[in-house]
Amino acid sequence: MNVFVIFGASGKVGRVSAASLRNAGHAVRAVVRNESQGERLARMGCEVVLADLLDPASVARAIVGADAVQILCPVPVGDADPGGTMHRMIAIAADALRANPPPHVLALSDYGAELDHGTGITLLFHALEKQLQTAVQHLTVLRAAEHMQNWARVIPAALATGKLPSLHHPLSKRFPTVAAQDVGLLAAELLLDESRRSGSRVVSMEGPRRISALDVARALSDASRREIIAHEVPRNDWTAMLLRAGLGANHAQLIIDLYHTHNAGRIDVEEGIGERRFGTTEFTEVLASMLPGAAAVAS
Template identity: 65%
Template sequence: MHVIFGATGKVGQSTAAALRHEGHTVRAVVRNPAQGETLTRIGCEVVTGDLNDEASIHRALDGAQAVQMLCPLPHRDPDPAGAMHRMIETAARALRAHPHLRVVALSDYGAELDAGTGITLLFHHLEAALTEAAPRLTLLRSAEHMQNWARVVPVALATGRLPSLHHPLDRPFPTVSARDVGSVAAQLLSDGLNEEGVRVVSVEGPRRYDANDVARALGEAGGRDIVAHALPRDQWTATLLRAGLDANHAKLIVDLYDAQNSGRIDAEAGTERRFGTTELRDVIAALVSTINA
């Protein structure tokens, strides 16, 4: 039995689908039963659970051999860092009671760094907590997800300008499709490795892109000229606040991109490397098609 937390997200759905395609039994954990229809259709057992509810985690893990653990940033919480810390600690306590499990924890490029990385610093804490809690642990660190550009696709299509926090615009950065992350996670869950220890795997796409590449892909998919625009650093916080984020969440993003643009965030040297197959243009085309629909 493979248990997938965060099963309704893009990575979780991809992991579940890949495992089911290989014939594995999958238990998908969802917070809202209404979200489980797609997972039920592909043959998953769907159960309700919440990473803030330790009892529900234990129920989800009952009878499992392997688990994919995702602790997402709680976007709607006024203190997202504090809320994620509590979620991580709850998950770690639960995992200590199931030491036989093979655990694949979804993390981020740069999670080995212990200061100044914004959102990624929360994954540093996750890695530390789960390393202590899970004897058989794989940390799957992914590059920035290509699907994150969905937040600014509508404004780019409307104005012909793609706002970017990646500076400079012609500097390539690692990125990966969420679907490829899920596929790699499924491989790691099903490969049968059972020895104790921590395995670190870094995953990114088939090649690196810059913000100008994103703009070109958007232009091709949207049928209009689009140019990348480096959003001035002194406008980042105000722009994020206008987009509906609170100050705490905005600071996490600002600190993250400061670290990214200074070259601090990348695949850690010496880690095992995996590469997806999905090209940026295919993800962008899918985003544009969804918006147009």
């Protein structure tokens, strides 16, 4: 029986990938950072393995005997130098996969990862792709648009104040977005695809339709039954807002660089490269799942 190793298996994408593979009858090794994260995965029938992406030995152990590996580079929360930490994670993962390469590796990446400068956090996914291209023979890169679930960060503030803060400028700009669960389902599908045995494959994914900050505010108004107005946060206020949200200065700068490039129209699907897929989950469905928790925080 093939063994599928899922790093970040307790996350929004990884958990769906693991569940999809288990439902199809496959053996899944769920890689998490602590035992509590693995409880739900163990109930699914996954083999739960503890590993830290900054610990080379634990990463190496996690991929032993793997037929396919789903890898990611998570943004470390509360890290003083998230960019530097992510670069170390990438190097450790690439070294482990180079030393013991599985037949297939799928890397979770982002729209804009083909760009080599000025993209903030997305530049780290550029580094992930580049390192893995030289480390493994059969690499699938799944580039996803901005996750719909990211709006959960600002919905409590919107419910409390009636203003939805947005770094997307202008508010009418439509941008690609996708539900995390759709990314997880496609990742599992691509891991199971044996039609390509070697080489690199790039698959870009977004949701069924593009949205704007105005659309988000309108949907939130309808769902919460209160008036919510989209607010274009002035560029000069971005740093202060992000610092108030608890981000460190370096993390805030990575976000600022990303949105500056996004608003310039450079973060999008790489035209003419690879394949395009579209999820089926609408933003209103994701919003409905986020609203109860956001309302509790806002109150």
